[in-house]
Amino acid sequence: MLNTAISVSIAVVFISIVSYYFIMNNKSGALSMANNGLLLVSNAAKAHRYCSQVSKYVKNVLYIKFNSGPDSSLPVINKQIINIYTKASTQCGNVDVRLMLKPINSQEKLKTNRPYELIMYDRDLAKDVVNSLVNNAPPETQVQSIDSDKSVISKLLTNDGEAVKTYEYVALGGTFDRLHNGHKILLSQAALRATKHVTVGVTDVNMIQSKTLWELIEPVEIRMKAVLDFLTDINPDLEYNVCPIQDVYGPTKDDPRFQLIVVSEETKRGALKINEKRKEKGLQPLDVYTIGMAEELDQQSTEEEAKVSSSNLRMRLLGTLLREPKPNPNIPDWPYVIGLAGGIASGKSNITNKLKLKGAAIVNCDIIAHELYEPGLPLNRTIAEAFGDDVITAQGEVDRRKLGSIVFSDKDQLEKLNQLVWPAVVEEAQRRVKALGEQGYKVVVMEAAVMIRAKWYTRCHQLWAVIVPPSEAIKRLQERNNLTEEEAKQRVSAQPSNAEQVAQANVVFSPYWSYEYTQVQIDRAWEHLQNYLECRK
Structure with a gap:
């Protein structure tokens, strides 16, 4: 046995x-x-x-x-x-x-x-x-x-590097949009130095609006989940508190348990402010560990930052498909209609011209509206009846500047004008789209400043949006239309915000940088569209 x-x-x-x-x-x-x-x-x-x-x-x-x-x-x-x-x-x-x-x-x-x-x-x-x-x-x-x-x-192993001091309670903060390798360094260094607990403050809406292309930043809930997911992967034994913050301080200004804050070169001034607040409250100042900028070794354009950053990632989203197009049974399959939205002075015409060179037919709804203003046409008479003969010139044309001074300073008046103009414009636009399709055009771009507000994108297969910072739009509008700063602000603020447009758009462009960088966006979007349409046949 x-x-x-x-x-x-x-x-x-x-x-x-x-x-x-x-x-x-x-x-x-x-x-x-x-x-x-x-x-x-x-x-x-x-x-x-x-x-x-x-x-x-x-x-x-x-x-x-x-x-x-x-x-x-x-x-x-x-x-x-x-x-x-x-x-x-x-x-x-x-x-x-x-x-x-x-x-x-x-x-x-x-x-x-x-x-x-x-x-x-x-x-x-x-x-x-x-x-x-x-x-x-x-x-x-x-x-x-x-x-x-x-x-x-x-x-x-010839040089072990710097000594690492550890702490029970460690804090850090940031935007953490589309978690990249720079974020991973920051989070890993905090987790490496913590023996018990890490708190991560993730900036909420009111703290992100100074960022480049902030309208493309992910919702705070998604960013928080990505941070927690990464931290629990690299060290599941620590306690984590990932929370939204509305100011630079977050919970660090009041909680005596925190001992260390981990910051990057560009955010270390925030750590000084936090320690000032803690001193006012009689709390021990936090030790500060500063991480150098991670160099962007994969820089794709001179327009991008030389450091690893979320701004670079958002810029690389321009011209890409942000949302898959949904089938629209309310319009014919062909021609394929792209609704092009964008605020005043955003550069829509620039984008339109580039798409025209790619082979798209163009229907400009703003031009249609101007044409419908001409003397003798029904819309001309209707506008005179609604806003007074003062908005009609001696030649019988609508004085657009005078009409603009009325409607852009009064939302009710603007709504009244929209209700008169929009139905006539979209009817004529759709007639032209159909005619262009009969001429053999596969892609028709329907450009309109009011595309979002009028919901004309529901008559399109996709919505593409053009955005620039409001300050840039105001500056352009002053120069182009010889307006005062206040007049330009009124016109920009009367239109849907960049965030509203991005929320609906399948593709976003921003002709804010160089001509070449705008062209890269167009090339990217057009190539994807052609591949998509090829599969759609």
């Missing part, structure tokens, strides 16, 4: 060893692309070395986990945070890289917010550690090893 038991035990051990080496060294057949992957390294110093290699096999999220030891000290991790996220955009493509801050525990069942289908590990990692994590992974998980490069690792 004893001999039998010993034989069985030996057999089990032998089978386990053989199974381990079969699983870990099975390189027959190429790896298939995984949605999410996990990279296991024997120490934190190797994380950056292997990141770009493994990212070639991952579409979405790449988690990086390291073993404990002297080569995974806090200074080494601190250095790797900067190395990995600074270079991730150029070396790892569009993969969402996440360096997990806790060393590997061979007894734990590793939990991530997104399931991983690929595990890659370096050969220096202890086999029992790898075996444990592989055994806890789903059976269909691919497993592959990576050869280590000790010369590279030794070079990385």
Whole structure:
């Protein structure tokens, strides 16, 4: 009986060893692309070395986990945070890289917010550690090893970097729009220095309106969820409070528990203000840890910032499809009608001209309205009856400047004019769209300043919007129409805001920068439209 038991035990051990080496060294057949992957390294110093290699096999999220030891000290991790996220955009493509801050525990069942289908590990990692994590992974998980490069690792370890002081309660704040690698550095440095709790203040609506293209910033709820998702992935053992903030202080000005605030170079003045408030309240000042700007290694235009920023990401959204078009059964399938919206002096005509050069036919609703104002036409007489003969010139034409001075200073008068003009204009616009389709045009752009307010976009297949900062529109309007600043402000404020237009638009343009940058937006939008229409046939 004893001999039998010993034989069985030996057999089990032998089978386990053989199974381990079969699983870990099975390189027959190429790896298939995984949605999410996990990279296991024997120490934190190797994380950056292997990141770009493994990212070639991952579409979405790449988690990086390291073993404990002297080569995974806090200074080494601190250095790797900067190395990995600074270079991730150029070396790892569009993969969402996440360096997990806790060393590997061979007894734990590793939990991530997104399931991983690929595990890659370096050969220096202890086999029992790898075996444990592989055994806890789903059976269909691919497993592959990576050869280590000790010369590279030794070079990385010649300087451990700065000392890392830890605190129980750490705070930080920011916009955190479309979580990028700069944000990941900020959040990771805060989590690295916290032993118990991290609070993240996410700027709410009233704090974002000075940002470039702030109208494209995600809702605060989405931004908060993305922050919490990232933090719980990189260290699930800490307490997190991710909250909206309406001012620079957030909860840090009142809560005595906070000991450290993590800031970037551009927000460190906020930390000084917070400490002034805390001093007024008799609270201990916060230690301040400042992170340098992450250089934008993937800068796509001279118009963009040289640092990694959300502004760059929002600028890259211009000319792209923000919302999928919904089928519109109320209008014919062809021609394909693009409604082009934009406030006064936003640059709609500039965009229209570029689209015309691409091959689109144009129906300008503002021109139609002016044509309907001509002497002898019904609308001309109706306007005279509604607003008085003073708005008609000696030649019988509508004096648009005089009419504008009446309606742009009185919302009721503007509404009255709209009710007279809009039905006549849209009827004529639709007649022209149909005629252009019969002439063979596949795409017709219907341009109108009132596209949003009149809801004419419901008569189009897609809505494209043109925006510039209100201050820029006012400046342009003063120069173009020889108006006073107050007159220009009245006209701009009488129209739908940029935010209202973006909320409805499928595509957004902003001819605020150079001619070339505007053309890039047009090229991008037109190429996507052609691909879309090709599939629609």
